[in-house]
Amino acid sequence: MEKRVIFKGWLLPLLLLTPQVVVTAVFFFWPAGQAVWQSLFIPDPFGLKSQFVGLGNFEFLLRDPFYRASFVTTAVFSLLVTAVSMGVALYLAVLADRLIKGAGTYRTLLIWPYAVAPAVAGVLWLFMFNTRVGVVSWYLGLLGYDWNHVLNGGEAMGLVVVASAWGRISYNFLFFLAGLQAIPRSVIEAAAIDGAHFWTRFRTIVFPLLSPVTFFLLVVNIVYAFFETFGVIHTITSGGPQQSTTILVYKVYADGFVGQDLGSSAAQSVILLIVVGILTVIQFKFIERRVHY
Amino acid sequence: MARLPESGMVEKRGAGLWLTHLGLIAGVLVIVFPIWLAFVASTVSQPEIVRPPMPLWPGDQFFENYSKALVSGINAPVARMLFNSAVMAFGIAIGKIVISILSAFAIVYFRFPGRNLFFWLIFLTLMLPVEVRIVPTYEVAANFGMLNSYSGLIFPLIASATATFLFRQFFMTVPDELAEAARVDGARPMRFFWDILLPMSRTNIAALFVILFIYGWNQYLWPLLITTDPSMNTIVMGIKQMFPSGDDIADWPVIMATSILAMLPPVVVVISMQKLFIRGLVDSEK
Numbered sequence: 001m002e003k004r005v006i007f008k009g010w011l012l013p014l015l016l017l018t019p020q021v022v023v024t025a026v027f028f029f030w031p032a033g034q035a036v037w038q039s040l041f042i043p044d045p046f047g048l049k050s051q052f053v054g055l056g057n058f059e060f061l062l063r064d065p066f067y068r069a070s071f072v073t074t075a076v077f078s079l080l081v082t083a084v085s086m087g088v089a090l091y092l093a094v095l096a097d098r099l100i101k102g103a104g105t106y107r108t109l110l111i112w113p114y115a116v117a118p119a120v121a122g123v124l125w126l127f128m129f130n131t132r133v134g135v136v137s138w139y140l141g142l143l144g145y146d147w148n149h150v151l152n153g154g155e156a157m158g159l160v161v162v163a164s165a166w167g168r169i170s171y172n173f174l175f176f177l178a179g180l181q182a183i184p185r186s187v188i189e190a191a192a193i194d195g196a197h198f199w200t201r202f203r204t205i206v207f208p209l210l211s212p213v214t215f216f217l218l219v220v221n222i223v224y225a226f227f228e229t230f231g232v233i234h235t236i237t238s239g240g241p242q243q244s245t246t247i248l249v250y251k252v253y254a255d256g257f258v259g260q261d262l263g264s265s266a267a268q269s270v271i272l273l274i275v276v277g278i279l280t281v282i283q284f285k286f287i288e289r290r291v292h293y
Numbered sequence: 294m295a296r297l298p299e300s301g302m303v304e305k306r307g308a309g310l311w312l313t314h315l316g317l318i319a320g321v322l323v324i325v326f327p328i329w330l331a332f333v334a335s336t337v338s339q340p341e342i343v344r345p346p347m348p349l350w351p352g353d354q355f356f357e358n359y360s361k362a363l364v365s366g367i368n369a370p371v372a373r374m375l376f377n378s379a380v381m382a383f384g385i386a387i388g389k390i391v392i393s394i395l396s397a398f399a400i401v402y403f404r405f406p407g408r409n410l411f412f413w414l415i416f417l418t419l420m421l422p423v424e425v426r427i428v429p430t431y432e433v434a435a436n437f438g439m440l441n442s443y444s445g446l447i448f449p450l451i452a453s454a455t456a457t458f459l460f461r462q463f464f465m466t467v468p469d470e471l472a473e474a475a476r477v478d479g480a481r482p483m484r485f486f487w488d489i490l491l492p493m494s495r496t497n498i499a500a501l502f503v504i505l506f507i508y509g510w511n512q513y514l515w516p517l518l519i520t521t522d523p524s525m526n527t528i529v530m531g532i533k534q535m536f537p538s539g540d541d542i543a544d545w546p547v548i549m550a551t552s553i554l555a556m557l558p559p560v561v562v563v564i565s566m567q568k569l570f571i572r573g574l575v576d577s578e579k
Binding site: 003006007009010012013014016017019020021023024026027028029030031032033034035038088091092095096098099102106107108109110111112113114115116117118119120121123124125127128132133134135138139166169171174178230231234235252253256257262265266269273 | 310313314316317320321324325327328330331334342343345346347349391392393395396398399400401402403404405406408411414415418426427428429430431432433434448449451452453454457465469472476482483485507510511512513514517518529530532533542545548549552555556559560562563564567570571574575
């Protein structure tokens with residue numbers, strides 16, 4: 001699509017583009033290029049010079065059991081976050097959609113956790129489950145369950161999943177509610193007159209009509225779980241215990257800044273870059289399909 | 294998906310209506326509970342927290358805890374961190390909107406050599422969050438002497454084209470007749486931009502501002518790397534720094550007061566500008 005009406009001149013548009021081009025070149029393309037370049041080298045321990053190793057860093061990573069474990073951890077983590085936040089959000093949206101009045105009030109009450117930073121959400125949940133002072137862990141103790149996410153990897157994973165999913169419910173709820181409200185009432189009422197019960201209607205009419213929204217949210221939530229949950233992981237577990245919550249983004253940080261292993265960290269960045277690329281392509285493909293509907 | 298009681302109607306009435314409300318209220322309570330607990334913790338004293346279970350109703354230490362946090366904090370006064378966060382969030386929101394609207398104007402309303410190249414270069418950035426390229430970006434910022442500075446907090450985070458993309462989409466829907474009329478009247482391009490395009494974009498700008506403000510305020514990883522001086526910490530990343538290393542017990546009332554202060558500005562923005570916020574969300578995901 002192009003504009004029919006345009007203005008003449010070439011100097012003005014170049015001037016208008018300059019600020020964005022400069023900022024993007026310096027803080028985006030240069031570092032991204034550096035990441036690719038560094039991923040081909042191993043710096044010596046003193047950081048004085050580096051040795052070209054080609055794809056050595058990548059080969060090493062793909063054979064490294066810790067890196068492979070981090071891949072699995074990331075997959076488990078993002079699937080759980082996506083499932084929990086989308087499930088709860090869909091449940092609440094279906095309920096709110098059944099109201100003639102008051103859906104707006106519930107929307108107001110449910111959307112604001114979106115504004116709570118993942119890192120702050122992490123602190124809130126850490127506080128509730130803190131092994132020494134946490135309210136929830138204390139009551140769990142009364143019930144005879146000894147909660148300790150500092151030592152138990154499964155509990156640590158559960159906690160970061162819930163904390164990450166919590167803030168995300170708002171976002172999913174908004175999109176699900178909008179999607180549900182866009183479904184023509186007449187279709188659902190026709191099914192109701194034919195004697196289809198709620199669950200049948202949901203399964204055969206509502207959910208299929210909602211599938212574009214569901215698919216869109218699936219991709220967006222996975223991207224969120226991959227990249228934006230760093231704050232949750234860093235505040236609650238710092239990747240532990242025994243790396244059981246070290247997702248890929250956390251590992252880039254831990255290896256690059258804490259471990260100072262620049263070559264490996266850069267190679268991990270490049271791998272993540274490819275993962276984002278694939279997810280973006282999926283998203284764009286889907287958007288194009290939606291346009292053709 | 295829980296199965297709901299049935300009456301055969303689409304909208305609920307009578308008992309079904311109450312059950313629907315009950316389900317929603319339960320959901321709201323579960324979602325609000327962590328924040329309620331944080332608020333309660335920010336109004337009681339440390340001894341009440343370290344002897345669990347802590348109370349579930351606010352205490353009388355509200356002013357003590359909040360003034361202690363704001364004035365002295367633990368590593369740095371929280372008032373200072375709030376100021377840093379505000380500078381960062383406004384800087385990112387305003388900076389990104391300004392550079393994006395200018396470049397979208399250039400791309401949509403002009404034909405010039407290299408236009409397609411610029412277009413695609415800018416759009417490539419849609420793909421790469423800062424988390425992925427942290428180490429080299431950090432090195433660039435360090436080389437520019439941007440550690441512990443506001444420009445270091447702001448510029449690396451406005452280097453992406455999401456907003457350019459949105460403004461381009463919007464400009465494409467602006468009727469050609471407007472630009473045509475302006476050109477016939479002999480208006481120069483920047484005059485058209487100021488007098489016609491900018492006023493028309495008001496709602497889009499506001500919606501985008503809401504989203505970018507929250508994005509900027511809630512940044513964590515980047516401020517964590519770039520601010521080593523506690524007086525340059527932003528509030529969202531500063532909370533974690535308030536936890537003691539080792540086995541000491543954290544000063545929970547002050548930490549929770551800080552958490553409440555950290556979430557207050559973006560929450561107020563979302564609730565008071567709900568319509569713009571929803572519009573911004575939907576736009577930015579199109």
